[in-house]
Amino acid sequence: MIIGLTGSIASGKSTVAKMMATLGLPIVDADVVARDVVEPGTVTLATIAEHFGQDILLEDGHLNREKLGNVIFHEPAKRKLLNDIMHPAIRQEMLRQRDAYIQEGHPHVVMDIPLLFESKLQHFVERILVVSVSEQVQLRRLMERNQLSEEEALARIHSQLPLSVKEKGADAVIYNNENLTNTEEQLIKILTYWGILQDK
Numbered sequence: 001m002i003i004g005l006t007g008s009i010a011s012g013k014s015t016v017a018k019m020m021a022t023l024g025l026p027i028v029d030a031d032v033v034a035r036d037v038v039e040p041g042t043v044t045l046a047t048i049a050e051h052f053g054q055d056i057l058l059e060d061g062h063l064n065r066e067k068l069g070n071v072i073f074h075e076p077a078k079r080k081l082l083n084d085i086m087h088p089a090i091r092q093e094m095l096r097q098r099d100a101y102i103q104e105g106h107p108h109v110v111m112d113i114p115l116l117f118e119s120k121l122q123h124f125v126e127r128i129l130v131v132s133v134s135e136q137v138q139l140r141r142l143m144e145r146n147q148l149s150e151e152e153a154l155a156r157i158h159s160q161l162p163l164s165v166k167e168k169g170a171d172a173v174i175y176n177n178e179n180l181t182n183t184e185e186q187l188i189k190i191l192t193y194w195g196i197l198q199d200k
């Protein structure tokens with residue numbers, strides 16, 4: 001079964017993905033792939049520099065992620081431009097990794113895709129698991145994790161669909177407001193219900 005793991009920024013997808021990895025499930029992580037496709041020397045990075053200016057690169061040739069983030073989370077047109085440049089490459093590599101895991105004989109693969117709903121990628125997966133949190137907890141965790149001001153954190157949150165909308169499109173929802181043990185218990189219940197745990 002191909003499981004789409006999604007949620008919103010700082011809702012806890014990576015935290016849940018780590019738990020799933022510990023349970024032995026292979027993970028394809030869109031954020032990791034999104035970093036790989038802009039390594040120095042890639043066509044994608046060259047295209048970004050062409051459109052956003054050479055000063056979007058650090059001196060060592062890597063992408064200046066902080067600078068690009070400050071642009072795209074405040075300007076929807078620039079965000080769309082970046083998405084149009086990056087998303088085809090990200091998708092291609094994610095599907096390659098998914099297929100490689102299946103070829104290796106894994107019965108289940110988890111695809112951690114933050115923008116699953118925004119990018120309408122529901123057809124990539126067979127089940128959708130949404131990791132949700134209250135707005136208050138999301139804002140606090142995002143400000144803490146990324147050392148952002150409230151204004152910067154809200155810009156990032158508002159660049160995505162609300163969690164309430166994502167919950168409606170989910171096959172199951174994990175509410176990640178409490179401690180990690182509570183979150184893990186919810187995860188295990190869902191995976192057991194889906195028949196995934198006993199298959200491994």
Ligand SMILES: CC(C)(COP(=O)(O)OP(=O)(O)OC[C@H]1O[C@@H](n2cnc3c(N)ncnc32)[C@H](O)[C@@H]1O)[C@@H](O)C(=O)NCCC(=O)NCCS
Pocket residue numbers: 008009010030031034064065066068069072079082083086090113114115159160
């Ligand atoms: C703008 C970038 C350079 C900022 O890098 P930074 O290291 O600060 O953030 P990171 O990559 O860890 O992303 C953190 C989270 O931001 C959110 N996010 C990232 N890109 C976007 C986007 N285009 N639209 C909405 N939310 C986004 C996601 O929830 C993601 O999990 C980076 O996020 C990026 O390359 N974004 C474009 C690619 C993309 O869409 N990635 C999302 C998963 S496919």
Ligand SMILES: Nc1ncnc2c1ncn2[C@@H]1O[C@H](COP(=O)(O)OP(=O)(O)OP(=O)(O)O)[C@@H](O)[C@H]1O
Pocket residue numbers: 007008009010011012013014015016031114141142145176177178179180183
């Ligand atoms: N149940 C929890 N209790 C306390 N802190 C948590 C909990 N779940 C996650 N966190 C913390 O909240 C932050 C956001 O979690 P995480 O990085 O897993 O989110 P994410 O959805 O993967 O975010 P992004 O989309 O930005 O990659 C992290 O600093 C993480 O350690």
